[in-house]
Amino acid sequence: MGLLSTLIIGRQNGFRARIRRRVFGAASAVTQTDDPPPPPAEAALGLSPEAPKNVTPPEGYEVVLHREALMPGGITEIIIAGRAIAVANIGGTFRASASSCTHAAPCPLGEGELEDGIVTCWVHGWQYELATGECLTSPDAPLTTHDVQIVGDAVCVRI
Numbered sequence: 034m035g036l037l038s039t040l041i042i043g044r045q046n047g048f049r050a051r052i053r054r055r056v057f058g059a060a061s062a063v064t065q066t067d068d069p070p071p072p073p074a075e076a077a078l079g080l081s082p083e084a085p086k087n088v089t090p091p092e093g094y095e096v097v098l099h100r101e102a103l104m105p106g107g108i109t110e111i112i113i114a115g116r117a118i119a120v121a122n123i124g125g126t127f128r129a130s131a132s133s134c135t136h137a138a139p140c141p142l143g144e145g146e147l148e149d150g151i152v153t154c155w156v157h158g159w160q161y162e163l164a165t166g167e168c169l170t171s172p173d174a175p176l177t178t179h180d181v182q183i184v185g186d187a188v189c190v191r192i
C-alpha cells in the first residue's frame with residue numbers, strides 16, 4: 034500500500050507535496066501510512082447522503098430521502114411502494130406528488146424543470162403547481178399530491 038500511495042500521491046516531502054502545501058496550505062500535508070485512508074465524505078464526492086435508516090416515519094409515511102439529498106430548487110423521482118413520486122425542495126419546503134405527467138403518462142415529472150414551485154414537463158411543457166397539484170396547462174388534469182413530513186434528517190412522504 035505504501036508503494037501504491039507513493040506512486041499516486043507522491044512522497045511526503047516530494048515535489049507534489051510541496052505544490053499541495055503551497056496551494057492548499059499545511060493542512061493538506063499527506064501522511065503516508067500502511068493504513069487505508071478513511072473514505073471521503075459523501076458530500077466531498079458529490080454524492081447525495083442516503084435516506085436515514087434509523088428513523089421511524091409517521092404512520093402511513095415512508096422515508097424517501099435524506100433532507101440534504103435535495104437542495105432548494107431540486108426535484109427528483111423516487112420509486113417507493115411501487116409508485117413513482119416526484120419530490121421537490123421548494124425554498125426549503127419539501128413537496129411530493131405523483132411523478133407521471135397527466136398529459137401522457139408515464140413521463141416523469143421528477144425529471145422536469147422546477148421553478149418557483151412549478152414543475153414543467155420536459156416532453157410537451159405542461160406545467161403543475163406542486164403545492165396543490167393544480168395543472169396550469171389543463172385544469173381538469175391535476176396531479177395527486179402527497180403529504181410530506183420531516184423527521185430528523187428524513188423526508189417522509191405519505192403513500
Ligand code: FES
Pocket residue numbers: 134135136137138140154155156157158159
Ligand atoms: S407528457 Fe408531459 S406535457 Fe406531454
